[in-house]
Amino acid sequence: MQQVANNHEHGHAHDHEHGHEDHEQLKVLGFWIFLVTDCILFGSLFATYAVLMHSYAGGPTGKELFELPGVIASTFILLTSSFTSGLAILAMNKGKVKELIGWLVVTALLGLSFIGLEISEFTHLVHEGATMSTSAFWSAFFTLVGTHGVHVSVGLFWMVAIMMQLRRRGLTPVTRRKVTTLSLYWHFLDVVWIFLFTVVYLMGVM
Amino acid sequence: MWESLKEFASWFFVTGDPLIYGAMVSIALTMVAIVFVLTKYKKWGWLWREWLTTVDHKRIGIMYLIASLLMLFRGGVDALLMRVQLAFPNLEFLHSDHYNAIFTTHGTIMILFMAMPMMFGLFNMVVPLQLGARDVAYPFLNAVSFWLFMFGAMLFNLSFVIGGSPDAGWLSYPPLSQNDFSPGPGQNFWIWGIQISGIGSLATGINFIVTILKMRAPGMKLMKMPMFSWSVLSSCIMIIFAFPILTVTIALLYLDRFAGAHFFTMDGGGNPMMYLNLIWMWGHPEVYIVVVPAFGIFSEVVATFAKKKLFGYTSMVIAVMGISILSFFTWAHHFFTMGTSANVIAFFAITTMLIAIPTGVKIFNWLFTMYRGKISFKQPMMWTIAFIPCFVVGGATGVMLAVAPADYQYHNSYFLIAHFHQVLIGGVVFGYLAGIYYWWPKLFGFKLDEKLGAWGFWLWNIGFYVCFMPQYALGFMGMTRRYYTYGWDLGWEPLNLVSTVGAFLMGAGFVFQVWQITYSIKHGERDTTGDPWNGRTLEWSIPSPAPFYNFAVVPQVKELDDFWRVKEEKANGTYKEEPVHLEPIHMPKNSGLPFIMSFCWFIAGFGFVWEWTWMAAIGMVGVALVMWARSFQYDTDYYVPVDEVRRTEASLGRVY
Numbered sequence: 001m002q003q004v005a006n007n008h009e010h011g012h013a014h015d016h017e018h019g020h021e022d023h024e025q026l027k028v029l030g031f032w033i034f035l036v037t038d039c040i041l042f043g044s045l046f047a048t049y050a051v052l053m054h055s056y057a058g059g060p061t062g063k064e065l066f067e068l069p070g071v072i073a074s075t076f077i078l079l080t081s082s083f084t085s086g087l088a089i090l091a092m093n094k095g096k097v098k099e100l101i102g103w104l105v106v107t108a109l110l111g112l113s114f115i116g117l118e119i120s121e122f123t124h125l126v127h128e129g130a131t132m133s134t135s136a137f138w139s140a141f142f143t144l145v146g147t148h149g150v151h152v153s154v155g156l157f158w159m160v161a162i163m164m165q166l167r168r169r170g171l172t173p174v175t176r177r178k179v180t181t182l183s184l185y186w187h188f189l190d191v192v193w194i195f196l197f198t199v200v201y202l203m204g205v206m
Numbered sequence: 207m208w209e210s211l212k213e214f215a216s217w218f219f220v221t222g223d224p225l226i227y228g229a230m231v232s233i234a235l236t237m238v239a240i241v242f243v244l245t246k247y248k249k250w251g252w253l254w255r256e257w258l259t260t261v262d263h264k265r266i267g268i269m270y271l272i273a274s275l276l277m278l279f280r281g282g283v284d285a286l287l288m289r290v291q292l293a294f295p296n297l298e299f300l301h302s303d304h305y306n307a308i309f310t311t312h313g314t315i316m317i318l319f320m321a322m323p324m325m326f327g328l329f330n331m332v333v334p335l336q337l338g339a340r341d342v343a344y345p346f347l348n349a350v351s352f353w354l355f356m357f358g359a360m361l362f363n364l365s366f367v368i369g370g371s372p373d374a375g376w377l378s379y380p381p382l383s384q385n386d387f388s389p390g391p392g393q394n395f396w397i398w399g400i401q402i403s404g405i406g407s408l409a410t411g412i413n414f415i416v417t418i419l420k421m422r423a424p425g426m427k428l429m430k431m432p433m434f435s436w437s438v439l440s441s442c443i444m445i446i447f448a449f450p451i452l453t454v455t456i457a458l459l460y461l462d463r464f465a466g467a468h469f470f471t472m473d474g475g476g477n478p479m480m481y482l483n484l485i486w487m488w489g490h491p492e493v494y495i496v497v498v499p500a501f502g503i504f505s506e507v508v509a510t511f512a513k514k515k516l517f518g519y520t521s522m523v524i525a526v527m528g529i530s531i532l533s534f535f536t537w538a539h540h541f542f543t544m545g546t547s548a549n550v551i552a553f554f555a556i557t558t559m560l561i562a563i564p565t566g567v568k569i570f571n572w573l574f575t576m577y578r579g580k581i582s583f584k585q586p587m588m589w590t591i592a593f594i595p596c597f598v599v600g601g602a603t604g605v606m607l608a609v610a611p612a613d614y615q616y617h618n619s620y621f622l623i624a625h626f627h628q629v630l631i632g633g634v635v636f637g638y639l640a641g642i643y644y645w646w647p648k649l650f651g652f653k654l655d656e657k658l659g660a661w662g663f664w665l666w667n668i669g670f671y672v673c674f675m676p677q678y679a680l681g682f683m684g685m686t687r688r689y690y691t692y693g694w695d696l697g698w699e700p701l702n703l704v705s706t707v708g709a710f711l712m713g714a715g716f717v718f719q720v721w722q723i724t725y726s727i728k729h730g731e732r733d734t735t736g737d738p739w740n741g742r743t744l745e746w747s748i749p750s751p752a753p754f755y756n757f758a759v760v761p762q763v764k765e766l767d768d769f770w771r772v773k774e775e776k777a778n779g780t781y782k783e784e785p786v787h788l789e790p791i792h793m794p795k796n797s798g799l800p801f802i803m804s805f806c807w808f809i810a811g812f813g814f815v816w817e818w819t820w821m822a823a824i825g826m827v828g829v830a831l832v833m834w835a836r837s838f839q840y841d842t843d844y845y846v847p848v849d850e851v852r853r854t855e856a857s858l859g860r861v862y
Contacts, residue, residue, distance in 0.1 A: 037408055055468075143469075
């Protein structure tokens, strides 16, 4: 944050040289604010879930259907992907484009397997007779977990786009900013998942 | 084949009401006329290059303004239709279903498609100029916001001729808004019109927060920032916290309707009361989102036209920012009568009353600014002065409603209707009108005619009291909102008739204002100085209309009301002329992508409305492709050479 402010004051003096870098910093700040709004979005879904978490309406409960081993596996996969996206940033700071792209590929593969596990979990649940329309509890469950899954999927497409741009253009102020915002987004989804894992799955099987 | 086509048409289009057939014909004729004029004068290219693809905040502001005035017209016609229906007992002017649809669209349009865009229009027209900036932080995103709003509004308004209007009230409470009671696409139009434009509103909130925090001219510390920009900051902070809740709430409602989910249903463990809580967690901040910028406008106008520094600037800042926090703790006062515990009710009654404190502070600040000032009664000032008593009464009745035990008497009666119209018209509409009159010359280079404006002003004001004062009484007499008719035996007819007359007076006021605008385009007083009102803030230091890059030289700010300081120093000879050094100006390039992306959202929205998954999928893929394409676009800006800046400035009468 400090850096953002400094660069900005700088910028007016030499609009020329720093115009672009300034602008990139501005976008990072905007992205932080976007994450605030996304936080509220998930907050609303969590609140909804908390209200409806015992409204089974005679249908199956989470305790009956959740299979923790799979969920724990996907939790570790997502946490690891957060770590590898951090390694990607370290590679970027060292100016190593190839290493950066390599870590992004690892991150994306981990993200993809997370999504794969989630899809198979949902399929399993539907087979067991728990769908969106089974009860308020399952509506809230699928919406909350699904919204997180959609976020991760969007992040995967975004990651592919950025890897392509990195190959084409290497490290520029613009691509650096894009990698930075992407990794912010990825860490954010990780944090959301930790809450999700705790509130939905752990409290669900307790 | 023919038969099935006919069947489809009668299901797809709204049929059976002569009023709607008339509207369909007039819409079709207007569209043909627009296409004809654009083709005849070969203006399609101009429209695309200069407007549909623009990222210039001033042009986007103008488009917001035009759209919001159109929506004010539509919402106003809805209001007049309702008032005609209620003018006498047992009228059969509107069918009950039609009446339900009209009060629903009136409320939705006035808040979301009139007040919001008019507010965003003012943000866009004024904030960068006031801060000494060349554009907003994200000009491209700004265009995205506008087009999302525009296509969302079009989708919503389409419901009127295709598929049928929503009719479950402006906030569409379940279970009424669920499939059982509101089958068909009408309710979905409400959901998706708001959802699409809501994404745009959220983006605008982010955009202006960053603009205000990071794009101020050098030297403009936060506490030297003009009051309007402060109010915009407050409003945008509320937007980023409130709008995601709206997004979630109506998405869940759609899931209930589309996917058979049980969030707000009566069966399956759903909880309709949760919808009320969620929607008002957005809804109550929303009314502060729209009214706080009006407070900012009054602050600017009062200081300018009383020719005095704003009284109590610091307390004003604290008040405005305090409201942005308090506004999130009052939502349950919208349903005191729905059976929460006494403690909860007491909490929300007290927080609601607390809001009156910062608001009172502001009222006194404006009065003290006027005190001993040399007030010039120009149009912006007229609206400001009219606002004060109106808002005080509206606020006081608000505190009456906040008294929870008494609220059991007023709840959902015409007393409530009168109260919120008094704060929304007296506060928001009067405020935005003051702002439009005030900043009009900066955007268009001429003033709006005073004489026609005075007609509009008096008709609006007299009409307002004639329309809404009787409604307070009607509320006490037992008339509740959303009645489509009433009998002779209730004794409500005299006051209802008076109220209808008042509504038409306001309608006449609006007609005068439209006349005023069209008249002034040709005959309005031209502003050649750039400072028609003897203003105090930076926007008045540049020519009118402002050139596309706003400031040829980025101003150096020393004080609050810095332009006033410069003028004073020039007058008493202490002003030090600094050598001016023009530099190339960094500007964003125009782009058609915001328009195309929002159009794709419109397609997707239309698919969602009719529950045609294939169409929704096509639209969403379109949205994704545009975002993908934008990500690969690197050539998005350019520099305006010094020569061009010099030439432009010279043509506006400023020599560098």
